[in-house]
Amino acid sequence: RRFAAPVARMRQIVAGGNGPRESNVKFICKCHVNPESTIALSWDVFMTATAFFIGFYEPLVIALYNPETVPHYSFLIEDCLTLAFTIDIVMHLISEPTITLDDKDYRDPSPEQHCCANRERMVESWMDLIIVLPGWVSIFDHDNTLFSANILLCFRLARLLQTSRSYRVMLVMSRMHARYGYPMFAIEVMKLFFLTAMSCHWLACLFLAAEGSITTGFFSYSTKGKTWMTELIMAKGDPCTPSMKEDRFCQYGLAYYWAVTTLTSVGYGDIVAQNKVEYVVVAMGMLVVGYTWALIVATIVSILSSLSVRTAEFRECLDGVEDMARRRNLEGDLRYRLRTFVHETKHLMTINYSRKLLETYCSEGLQRDVVIGSAEIGMMLDAITWMKDIASKDAILDIIRSLVPMAYSGGERVCMQQAMIVVQRGLLGHKGRIVKRGDILGAYDILLETQALVDASPVQTIGFVETLRLSKSSLVQVGRTYPEVDIRLRKAQIRTAVLRAIVYHARRAQQKKVKELKAAVALFRNPSHKASLVFQDLSGPSINDLTSLAIKAAERQRQLHSSIEELTDEIRGRRRGG
Numbered sequence: 001r002r003f004a005a006p007v008a009r010m011r012q013i014v015a016g017g018n019g020p021r022e023s024n025v026k027f028i029c030k031c032h033v034n035p036e037s038t039i040a041l042s043w044d045v046f047m048t049a050t051a052f053f054i055g056f057y058e059p060l061v062i063a064l065y066n067p068e069t070v071p072h073y074s075f076l077i078e079d080c081l082t083l084a085f086t087i088d089i090v091m092h093l094i095s096e097p098t099i100t101l102d103d104k105d106y107r108d109p110s111p112e113q114h115c116c117a118n119r120e121r122m123v124e125s126w127m128d129l130i131i132v133l134p135g136w137v138s139i140f141d142h143d144n145t146l147f148s149a150n151i152l153l154c155f156r157l158a159r160l161l162q163t164s165r166s167y168r169v170m171l172v173m174s175r176m177h178a179r180y181g182y183p184m185f186a187i188e189v190m191k192l193f194f195l196t197a198m199s200c201h202w203l204a205c206l207f208l209a210a211e212g213s214i215t216t217g218f219f220s221y222s223t224k225g226k227t228w229m230t231e232l233i234m235a236k237g238d239p240c241t242p243s244m245k246e247d248r249f250c251q252y253g254l255a256y257y258w259a260v261t262t263l264t265s266v267g268y269g270d271i272v273a274q275n276k277v278e279y280v281v282v283a284m285g286m287l288v289v290g291y292t293w294a295l296i297v298a299t300i301v302s303i304l305s306s307l308s309v310r311t312a313e314f315r316e317c318l319d320g321v322e323d324m325a326r327r328r329n330l331e332g333d334l335r336y337r338l339r340t341f342v343h344e345t346k347h348l349m350t351i352n353y354s355r356k357l358l359e360t361y362c363s364e365g366l367q368r369d370v371v372i373g374s375a376e377i378g379m380m381l382d383a384i385t386w387m388k389d390i391a392s393k394d395a396i397l398d399i400i401r402s403l404v405p406m407a408y409s410g411g412e413r414v415c416m417q418q419a420m421i422v423v424q425r426g427l428l429g430h431k432g433r434i435v436k437r438g439d440i441l442g443a444y445d446i447l448l449e450t451q452a453l454v455d456a457s458p459v460q461t462i463g464f465v466e467t468l469r470l471s472k473s474s475l476v477q478v479g480r481t482y483p484e485v486d487i488r489l490r491k492a493q494i495r496t497a498v499l500r501a502i503v504y505h506a507r508r509a510q511q512k513k514v515k516e517l518k519a520a521v522a523l524f525r526n527p528s529h530k531a532s533l534v535f536q537d538l539s540g541p542s543i544n545d546l547t548s549l550a551i552k553a554a555e556r557q558r559q560l561h562s563s564i565e566e567l568t569d570e571i572r573g574r575r576r577g578g
Helices: 004-014 022-028 038-064 072-094 111-140 149-180 184-210 228-236 248-263 276-307 309-327 332-344 346-361 364-373 375-383 393-401 472-481 483-525 529-535 543-577
Strands: 404-408 419-430 433-435 459-471
Touching: 038 072, 038 149, 038 184, 038 248, 072 111, 149 184, 184 248, 184 276, 228 248, 248 276, 276 309, 309 332, 309 346, 332 346, 346 364, 346 404, 364 375, 364 393, 393 472, 404 419, 459 472, 472 483, 483 543
Parallel strands: none
Antiparallel strands: 404 459, 419 433, 419 459
């Protein structure tokens, strides 16, 4: 779809129609790198790490070294950075452009919009090229014949502008979160770590540059008076080995220590400003890091509060239940049951919240995939025959949406009238058997209208139980929305009703024969006038007649049992074959 409009435009040009220049179309339709690909993601991660490295490396070199004392490995690092940013320019040019369309423009991007996006990308690339070009000059001009060291230093400072590319870190984090799914608070913790480290680092480098007696950096302030380093040596001695002047990393460590104590507003007072320049730098630094520390503390509080949102809601719910029990003067045992029930259903708050998020922020296609991909829902679809016959995935999604989480305490009777339940946790007792997790009750009773055919056996909980409940009204509403689903449900209803009716009438006939047999036996044992009223059609029955009647009743009962079994096997065979 992205390249459908440019290709159609090219065909129009080939056919002789009006359109933009052919060179622009060829430029648009050339091969691009997909920014969502693994290569582009890996490169963005690398360049983000490189931008942070420059933010740490360049201020440190400028504060500690001068053109005469720069170590040899620094040149290798500079060449690698120049090569990396040159490759980034190329990747930036060949990647697919991001085009912002108007609200009313719902069509595919036009060739003119592609060309505009590419022009903006070219401007950004030219700015990057201006920053990268001095690096290539320094690679081939080691003697600084084309540019002086000061001019190259200015370009080196301009390289700090590459740290503005750190905005890509949010794009990288969002893509990596979409791929790996780590917690979002981990991103916030990582941002806090880099913000704290970067603030302390820049403040330490600025404090080193303000010291003009021992440090000799590119921009070090030169003075013969007192500085914070000289006063520290006079007060506590030289803490570095062999000396502070020779150990530059020891200088940086002391400056970083001062920056951390300033950022955290601890301020031990062992390292303090001694001259006007240092006082100015310290005052500016305290203003900046004061706001930075406030941001860090606020972010930490926000992270901690976001981790306990559900806990606060649960505590509020507990307090509300306790207040309700106190106002109603409930007994102690009932209060204990209420509190136990609230504690057991604590996680239902999270389940309902996640379900609301899924229905609010996700499309119906994603919701359908999530529903079908769930293990419990998959088991339910496999266990219920009439749900297998539903071909519409949207209808299945609506049925699953209608499932309502329900919880029951121990020893409670579950209402099964015009409903179906799926057990998710706990045990239930039904018709002398144990119903465990994953079992379904009422899957076919929910289809029936005649109450005589519905299984009215009681369902009792054994301990705390969690279920998903589907009401008959919700299933009827789905059938009204999807006519093809209504046809499937009607067929399943007819099959279930026929089977239940056969069993129902067979049981009634069986009960009737058993009743006749019991009456005959009672008459045989006690041939009184009351027992003879049952057989008013029999005039003066003898013992032989009663015995033959009992034998015939037993024979008819056996025949009825065999007929019921044959009919049940035939129905099951047809259902498997159909």
